[in-house]
Structure formats: C-alpha cells, structure tokens
Amino acid sequence: MTEKTLSQTKYSVLDLAPVTEGGTPADSFKNSVDLAQHAERWGFNRYWMAEHHNMPFIASSATSIAISHVLHHTDSIRVGSGGVMLPNHAPLVVAEQFGTLETLFPGRVDLGLGRAPGTDQLTAGALRRNLESDPNEFPEQLEELRGYFAGENRIHAVPGEGLNVPIWLLGSSGFSAQLAGQLGLPFSFASHFSPNNTEGALRLYRQQFRPSDVLDEPYVMVGVNVIAADTDEEAEYLATSLQQQFLNLVRNTNMLLQPPVENMEDVWTPREKLALMQQLGSSIIGSKETVKAKLESFLQETEADEMMVISQIYDHDKRLRSYEIISEIMST
Incomplete structure (x- = not known):
C-alpha cells in the first residue's frame, strides 16, 4: 500500500473554547x-467544538449554540461537534438541533457523537436527571437518532427529517471503533488524550468496517495535540499550559487554562509527570521542522485520512500562530 503523505492528508481544528486565567467565556x-475565520482562510477542512460540563476552563457546554455562532461568522468551512455526548440528550432533540443548523447552513454541518458524559458523575446526573441509562444503550440511541434523519420513526424531527447531516462516531477505546466499522460510518479517535489505545482502536475499526450508503471504505480521523511555535524552546514553554490543564484534571482542581511556566518540575510530582506523559504521549511540540517530522511519523503510524489538531495555548495570538504553522506544513 502506498504511504500517505502530509500533503494528501486533510487537517481540521478541534476548539475546546478554552477559558483562560484572567479571561471570560465571552472572550473564549x-x-x-x-x-x-483564520482556519477557513488557511485551508482547514472542518472546525469542531466539544461538549463538556462543569469544567470552568471549557466554554462550549451548549455545543450546538456555540457551533451556530461559528457558522454565522464563517462562510465555507464545515463546522460541527467533536462531539455531542449522545447519552446526555434525547435523540429527538439532537436531530432537531442539528437539523436546524443544517437548514440554516446547508452542506456545512457535521454531527460527531460520543457515548461518554463529558463530565463527572454528579454532573451527568444533573444532565440526565438519573443515571439509570447505560452507556451500552448507545447503539440504540444512535439508531433512533439516525431514524429521525431518515424519516423512519413514528415521531418526526422538524427540521431534521430528510436532511443529510453526516454522522461521525468518536471514541477513545474500541467500543465506538467497532460500532462505526459495523455501521460503515466515519470514525474519529481521541489520540490527543488516549494515545495508548490508538493502534488497537483503528485496527478494530478497519477490520470491522462494512461498506454502507455513507462510505465505501473506512475513513479515519485522529485527534492530536500540536503546539507549534517559531522555535522548539518556545513551543515547549507554551505546551506547559496544556500540561497544567491535564494536571489540574488529575488533581480535580478545575482551574482555568493557566499561563505557561518556565519549569514544570516545580509544578508536578514525578508520579504525576509519568502519568501525564503517558496520557499526552502523542502530543507534537516544536518548531515547524520538528512538527512536520513528527506529523509525518504519526501519519505513518495511524494511516489517518484526516488529522484534527488541538492547540491548547494560553495566548490567543500564539495559538493562531500554531495553526498558521500547521497550515504552512499542509501546503508544502
């Protein structure tokens, strides 16, 4: 099989709408x-936002509304969810929301779906009112949702019914990989926080894949943390904000996205460092040349069709510069 090259690969953006220390959700x-708007001009393929709850450093909890806001202020880039956590919602409501978005912005809306709550158990209970629903009911919820778009259910989703809203399954383990393969749907894997499961999940997806009216062959997108800067040293410095974010999750301290620090050894313990280095093991940090080489290696490992880039950087201008560097790599 011919090896894929970076120039043959599509690139997209996952925006976690970070709320920074000293900033507000409005700023986010x-x-x-x-x-x-910059991603659109730089040639990125799609722009996704993610559903999280009870996390002060992520503003995109009302994900469909945040997506609508971005759609209103862009012209052509695909915008969608990476993802909507389906067990938190009635499938009918999701069909109506994304049917509305597709009606307002035809041909530009993606619906990525996850089966995790995107939050802690207490908040999940507040969202669902109870936790009797089992995440293993996800296939049935997905079937119901797809039925609303196809017009196969007794209840009609208006808007929604008859519309082509591409559905993606998202995962950080094998469950959604297998299901996406069996249904012939595109699959997006969260390598940015579950790198050790990447190879197995992608292999399972490809092995289980059955052609459908959606896809003739597997389509894989992988999420990857990329912190790019003009020098390796600057990138390593900027990456400490991402490292602090994951450290605060481990410690359950729920702080806003923190400014970078000169030395993480002053912040984490050796045990915390080891755990976080495993969780962030696929992160790509460095200058343009370093990032390009690491992206090439990551592409050969995953054989991905598309990479969804997360640049969780405290300073907005530095964050823009990171994506600009990636766009320069895309065009060479």
Whole structure:
C-alpha cells in the first residue's frame, strides 16, 4: 500500500473554547470566531467544538449554540461537534438541533457523537436527571437518532427529517471503533488524550468496517495535540499550559487554562509527570521542522485520512500562530 503523505492528508481544528486565567467565556467565544475565520482562510477542512460540563476552563457546554455562532461568522468551512455526548440528550432533540443548523447552513454541518458524559458523575446526573441509562444503550440511541434523519420513526424531527447531516462516531477505546466499522460510518479517535489505545482502536475499526450508503471504505480521523511555535524552546514553554490543564484534571482542581511556566518540575510530582506523559504521549511540540517530522511519523503510524489538531495555548495570538504553522506544513 502506498504511504500517505502530509500533503494528501486533510487537517481540521478541534476548539475546546478554552477559558483562560484572567479571561471570560465571552472572550473564549470571540477567540473561537477569530480562530475559525483564520482556519477557513488557511485551508482547514472542518472546525469542531466539544461538549463538556462543569469544567470552568471549557466554554462550549451548549455545543450546538456555540457551533451556530461559528457558522454565522464563517462562510465555507464545515463546522460541527467533536462531539455531542449522545447519552446526555434525547435523540429527538439532537436531530432537531442539528437539523436546524443544517437548514440554516446547508452542506456545512457535521454531527460527531460520543457515548461518554463529558463530565463527572454528579454532573451527568444533573444532565440526565438519573443515571439509570447505560452507556451500552448507545447503539440504540444512535439508531433512533439516525431514524429521525431518515424519516423512519413514528415521531418526526422538524427540521431534521430528510436532511443529510453526516454522522461521525468518536471514541477513545474500541467500543465506538467497532460500532462505526459495523455501521460503515466515519470514525474519529481521541489520540490527543488516549494515545495508548490508538493502534488497537483503528485496527478494530478497519477490520470491522462494512461498506454502507455513507462510505465505501473506512475513513479515519485522529485527534492530536500540536503546539507549534517559531522555535522548539518556545513551543515547549507554551505546551506547559496544556500540561497544567491535564494536571489540574488529575488533581480535580478545575482551574482555568493557566499561563505557561518556565519549569514544570516545580509544578508536578514525578508520579504525576509519568502519568501525564503517558496520557499526552502523542502530543507534537516544536518548531515547524520538528512538527512536520513528527506529523509525518504519526501519519505513518495511524494511516489517518484526516488529522484534527488541538492547540491548547494560553495566548490567543500564539495559538493562531500554531495553526498558521500547521497550515504552512499542509501546503508544502
């Protein structure tokens, strides 16, 4: 099989709408629009936002509304969810919301779906009112949702029914990989926080894949943290904000996205460092040349069709520069 090259690979953006120390959610949404507009000009394929709850450093909890805001301020880039956590919602409501988005912005909306709550168990209970629903009911919820778009259910989703809203399954393990393969749907894997499961999940997806009216062959997108800067040293410095974010998740301290620090050894313990280096093991940090080489290696390992880049950087201008560097790599 011919090896894929970076120039043959599509690139997209996952925006976690970070709320930074000293900033507000309003600032986050302003920055999201600015980043999306730049991503559109730089040739990125799609722009996704993610559903999280009870996390003060992520503003995109009302994900479909945040997506609508970005759609209103861009012209051509695909915008969608990476993802909507389906067990938190009635499938009918999701069909109506994304049917509305597709009606307003035809041909530009993606619906990526996850089966995790995107939050802690207490908050999941507040979202669902109870936790009797089992994540293993996800296939049935997905079937119901797809039925609304196909017009196969007794209840009608208006808008939604008859519309072509591409559905992706998202995962960080093998469950959604297998299901996406069996249904012939595109699959996006969260390598940015589950690198050790990447190879197995992608292999399972490709092995289980059955052609459908959606896809003739497997289509894989992988999420990857990329912190790019003009020098390796600057990139390593900027990456400490991402490292602090994951450290705060481990410690359950729920802080806003922190400014970078000169030395993480002053912040984490050796045990915490080991754990985080495993969780962030696929992160790509460095100058243009370093990032390009690491992206090439990552592409050969995953044989991905598309890479979804997360640049979780405290300073918005530095974040823009990271994506600009990636766009320069894309065009060479």
